[in-house]
Amino acid sequence: MNEAPRYYVPHSSPWPIIGSIALFVTAYGAVTFIHQSTDTVAAEGSFGQPIFFTGLALIAFMMFGWFGIVIRESLDGMTSGLLDRSYRMSMAWFILSEVMFFGAFFGALFYARIISVPWLAGAGNNLETHVLLWPDFADTWPLFMTPGGGITEAMEAWGLPFINTVILVTSSVTVTFAHWALKKNQRVLLPIWLAITVALGSSFLILQVIEYQEAYTELGLTLGSGIYGSTFFMLTGFHGAHVTMGTIMLTVMLLRSLRGHFSAENHFAFEAVSWYWHFVDVVWLFLFTFVYWF
Amino acid sequence: MVAQAEEVIQHRSKLLAYIARWLLTTNHKDIGTLYLCLSFTLFFIAGAMAMVIRLELFQPGIQFAEPQFYNQMVTMHGLLMVFGVVMPGFVGLANWQIPLMIGAPDMALPRLNNFSFWILPFAFGLLLSTLFMEGGAPNFGWTFYAPLSTTYGPPSTDFFILGIHMMGISSVLGAINIIVTIFNLRTPGMTLMKMPLFVWTWLITAFLLIMVMPVLAGLVTMMLTDRHFGTSFFSAAGGGDPVMFQHIFWFFGHPEVYILILPGFGIASQIIPTFARKRLFGYHSMVYATLAIAILSFVVWGHHMFTTGMPVTGQLFFMYSTMLIAVPTGVKVFNWVATMWRGSMTFETPMLFTLGFVILFTIGGFSGLMLALVPADFQYHDTFFVVAHFHYVLYPGAIFGIMAAVYYWLPKWTGHMYDERLGKIHFWTAVIAVNLTFFPMHFSGLAGMPRRIVDYSLQFTDFNMVSSIGAGLLGLTQILFLYIVIKTIRGGEKASARVWEGADGLEWTVPSPAPHHTFEVPPPFPPMMEDNERTPLNE
Numbered sequence: 001m002n003e004a005p006r007y008y009v010p011h012s013s014p015w016p017i018i019g020s021i022a023l024f025v026t027a028y029g030a031v032t033f034i035h036q037s038t039d040t041v042a043a044e045g046s047f048g049q050p051i052f053f054t055g056l057a058l059i060a061f062m063m064f065g066w067f068g069i070v071i072r073e074s075l076d077g078m079t080s081g082l083l084d085r086s087y088r089m090s091m092a093w094f095i096l097s098e099v100m101f102f103g104a105f106f107g108a109l110f111y112a113r114i115i116s117v118p119w120l121a122g123a124g125n126n127l128e129t130h131v132l133l134w135p136d137f138a139d140t141w142p143l144f145m146t147p148g149g150g151i152t153e154a155m156e157a158w159g160l161p162f163i164n165t166v167i168l169v170t171s172s173v174t175v176t177f178a179h180w181a182l183k184k185n186q187r188v189l190l191p192i193w194l195a196i197t198v199a200l201g202s203s204f205l206i207l208q209v210i211e212y213q214e215a216y217t218e219l220g221l222t223l224g225s226g227i228y229g230s231t232f233f234m235l236t237g238f239h240g241a242h243v244t245m246g247t248i249m250l251t252v253m254l255l256r257s258l259r260g261h262f263s264a265e266n267h268f269a270f271e272a273v274s275w276y277w278h279f280v281d282v283v284w285l286f287l288f289t290f291v292y293w294f
Numbered sequence: 295m296v297a298q299a300e301e302v303i304q305h306r307s308k309l310l311a312y313i314a315r316w317l318l319t320t321n322h323k324d325i326g327t328l329y330l331c332l333s334f335t336l337f338f339i340a341g342a343m344a345m346v347i348r349l350e351l352f353q354p355g356i357q358f359a360e361p362q363f364y365n366q367m368v369t370m371h372g373l374l375m376v377f378g379v380v381m382p383g384f385v386g387l388a389n390w391q392i393p394l395m396i397g398a399p400d401m402a403l404p405r406l407n408n409f410s411f412w413i414l415p416f417a418f419g420l421l422l423s424t425l426f427m428e429g430g431a432p433n434f435g436w437t438f439y440a441p442l443s444t445t446y447g448p449p450s451t452d453f454f455i456l457g458i459h460m461m462g463i464s465s466v467l468g469a470i471n472i473i474v475t476i477f478n479l480r481t482p483g484m485t486l487m488k489m490p491l492f493v494w495t496w497l498i499t500a501f502l503l504i505m506v507m508p509v510l511a512g513l514v515t516m517m518l519t520d521r522h523f524g525t526s527f528f529s530a531a532g533g534g535d536p537v538m539f540q541h542i543f544w545f546f547g548h549p550e551v552y553i554l555i556l557p558g559f560g561i562a563s564q565i566i567p568t569f570a571r572k573r574l575f576g577y578h579s580m581v582y583a584t585l586a587i588a589i590l591s592f593v594v595w596g597h598h599m600f601t602t603g604m605p606v607t608g609q610l611f612f613m614y615s616t617m618l619i620a621v622p623t624g625v626k627v628f629n630w631v632a633t634m635w636r637g638s639m640t641f642e643t644p645m646l647f648t649l650g651f652v653i654l655f656t657i658g659g660f661s662g663l664m665l666a667l668v669p670a671d672f673q674y675h676d677t678f679f680v681v682a683h684f685h686y687v688l689y690p691g692a693i694f695g696i697m698a699a700v701y702y703w704l705p706k707w708t709g710h711m712y713d714e715r716l717g718k719i720h721f722w723t724a725v726i727a728v729n730l731t732f733f734p735m736h737f738s739g740l741a742g743m744p745r746r747i748v749d750y751s752l753q754f755t756d757f758n759m760v761s762s763i764g765a766g767l768l769g770l771t772q773i774l775f776l777y778i779v780i781k782t783i784r785g786g787e788k789a790s791a792r793v794w795e796g797a798d799g800l801e802w803t804v805p806s807p808a809p810h811h812t813f814e815v816p817p818p819f820p821p822m823m824e825d826n827e828r829t830p831l832n833e
Contacts, residue, residue, distance in 0.1 A: 009320065009321075009399055009400045009404055009811070010320055010404055010405055011320065012314070012315070012318035012319050012320055013318060013320060013405045013408065014318055015405065015409075016318075016405055016406070016408040016409035016412055017317045017318060017408070017412050019409050019412075019413075020409065020412035020413045020415075020416055021416070023413055023416065023460055023463070024416035024417075024419075024420065024460070027416075027420060027453075027456035027457070027459065027460055028420065028453075028456075030456060031452040031453050031455075031456055034452060034518075034522050035449060035452065038522050066405070082478065082479075083402075085478055086402040086403060086474050086475075086478050086479075087403075089402075089473070089474045089477060089478060090402070090403060090406075090470045090471070090474045093469075093470045093473055093474070093504055094466075094470055096504055096505070097466045097470075097504045097505075097507070097508045098508065100504070100505055100506070100508040100509055101508035101509070101511055101512050102512075103508070103509060103512075104508065104509040104511070104512025104513055104516075104542060105512055105516075107509075107541075107542055107545070108512075108516065108527055108534075108538060108542065111535070111538045111541060111542075112533060112534060112535070112538070115535070115538075116530075116533060116534060116535035116537075116538060117533050119535075120530060120533065124605060125605075133530075143533050146526070146531065146532045146533045147530060147531050147532070147533060148531030148532060150532065222524070223519065223523050223524050223525050224523075224524030224525070224526075226526055226532040226533045226534075227526055227527065227532050227533035227534045228533065229525070230516075230519070230525035230526055230527050230532065230534065231527075233525075234515075234516070234519065234525065234527075
């Protein structure tokens with residue numbers, strides 16, 4: 001019985017309930033904010049925007065507090081190998097759930113490309129739909145003209161998107177170099193590689209913003225320009241949000257490594273962030289292939 | 295005066311400590327209790343909505359509910375029952391039982407566990423508040439098909455969307471916690487193939503949750519952007535397709551219905567061996583059958599939409615894959631019956647509810663097979679036959695499963711035996727009322743009565759009157775259930791550690807009521823039962 005693992009059960013904690021309240025405030029604020037800005041209901045005197053941002057601030061506050069406790073526990077050596085394994089497993093399963101989240105949008109993309117657009121143009125047994133409802137509609141992808149008549153241009157794959165691909169793949173390599181440096185206890189190289197990764201992530205985001213501007217101002221490609229624009233912005237937008245989160249997380253890892261956190265054996269947070277970063281990278285490769293390229 | 299003031303302060307601080315305990319707790323038993331209380335509360339709220347529906351359908355014509363309000367009741371009843379009653383009910387059972395059954399001190403991530411729970415009251419608060427909003431609550435059915443929910447949805451739809459997001463976060467985090475607990479915290483010696491079946495079914499359920507809840511989140515996100523940001527996922531004019539909504543919804547929705555039943559299978563597989571005083575027949579085939587059901591659940595979603603326009607090859611594929619599910623399900627029913635075969639059976643309340651579960655769930659399974667046949671489904675689609683089918687798998691399936699589990703483990707949780715006589719009355723009235731309510735719906739459905747409509751044709755009146763009377767009885771019965779549970783919590787005959795003569799498993803090695811903290815060191819496995827007889831779970 002002596003070598004049986006020792007369990008660590010934390011005491012009661014205020015952070016989860018703060019997180020629940022934060023989520024609620026954010027959700028409520030988001031809806032009233034949207035209603036306010038789209039005039040869905042008479043929203044005079046409602047405070048959607050400030051409530052929404054208060055909610056987001058509360059979420060950030062909760063994360064600081066909650067992760068703060070976990071970091072302190074880890075630094076105090078309370079984290080057993082068993083708990084470390086729990087953390088690792090849960091991160092892996094969390095990434096699977098993220099994969100499925102993107103899966104929904106990729107599903108929509110493939111459904112539109114393989115089924116709904118050809119069917120609207122008369123494929124299969126849908127000739128009458130085509131002739132009677134949308135006689136001028138042609139099956140193309142990217143969809144330049146919607147059945148309703150909306151017109152857009154496509155985003156070229158080999159400009160900014162290709163540069164972004166190179167940037168993100170490189171950043172996946174540099175974060176791995178950082179990991180190797182950590183494992184070999186090279187405390188100087190670790191923050192350098194991390195800083196390079198953060199820089200690459202940030203430049204990806206800047207280029208993405210430039211690309212969006214180009215899409216909106218020059219190409220007429222917007223959220224509203226039919227299923228092509230819908231899938232384009234939904235996929236790249238959520239991916240961009242994930243890159244933003246990943247970059248923030250990497251920055252935290254950078255700051256923590258500068259403060260001497262992590263050891264060659266005990267660095268779950270770092271690994272979790274690097275897994276997340278690789279995941280974001282892989283999603284981008286699929287995006288580049290199916291949204292931009294083919 | 296001073297003494298009085300001190301008393302008040304003391305009283306207040308006690309109250310605060312009490313509230314803080316439940317708000318901040320990281321204990322799996324506390325959190326399990328919270329989940330079960332939430333589930334029970336929403337059960338009565340959603341049940342009251344069902345009463346409104348049945349009251350309105352007692353006679354043809356419009357009596358009590360305006361069509362708009364009727365639609366809101368149908369929608370909220372479905373949403374609350376699925377997301378608010380059955381799912382939290384099963385998660386509550388998982389929280390209480392999984393650590394006890396695998397010899398773990400708690401869930402793997404106790405703080406996250408608290409988070410998963412406390413998101414829910416807020417999410418359901420948000421959802422229920424839509425009833426009082428301008429334009430009314432969501433009124434498009436729990437399946438919220440586009441364009442009913444996009445173009446034509448009331449403004450409150452957006453609160454519904456964010457509510458679904460919150461429930462999704464809670465479910466995914468809870469599922470991660472359960473999987474990690476099962477994989478990482480089993481007591482040494484309990485290999486995967488020696489786990490109690492309730493744990494196995496929850497492991498698979500949690501996997502399904504992680505796979506499909508994010509898809510639902512993606513779906514409602516697309517709804518939100520279609521409603522407010524000009525996207526055209528579900529609008530043909532922009533190159534999208536309302537039918538795509540149904541594909542994505544049912545890609546989530548079909549695994550979801552197994553999420554609602556698999557833990558019930560696990561509960562039946564715990565209870566039947568106990569009261570048949572035999573080992574479970576075909577443990578391995580039970581595990582593989584559950585896995586097969588879970589995997590198949592990803593490739594059958596099209597059977598919900600045979601009439602919405604699908605190539606014949608698609609219809610054939612979904613028809614055959616759906617019928618294939620009958621095979622592993624049949625294996626399970628066979629194994630339950632074979633476990634009882636020549637067993638030394640007694641019929642305490644948990645066993646009664648389980649038997650009701652096995653028999654009535656099987657009836658629901660059979661009507662499911664009828665619905666799987668494409669040509670027949672053209673006739674049954676969107677009729678009360680469908681309502682009869684899924685209420686047979688959900689009420690005497692999922693809900694009876696939860697009730698059986700509550701009777702089975704309540705002595706372990708409270709330390710008291712429930713009132714067996716009242717329990718039996720509860721079961722028999724419930725089983726009669728369930729059949730009275732839902733069996734006539736088969737007939738009215740086959741005769742062509744459409745679902746989700748406030749009024750109906752004169753010839754369906756008799757069947758609907760019977761249904762409504764049954765529903766009233768069913769509602770009253772559950773008040774008896776509430777009384778039994780409260781009575782058991784407050785007192786009663788002391789329960790022994792093992793509680794049931796034929797019970798087996800680690801949870802029966804700890805005293806009743808289970809102490810606040812159990813298994814601070816991993817217990818020996820196979821468990822040492824009270825009479826010091828080692829009883830291997832399966833060999």
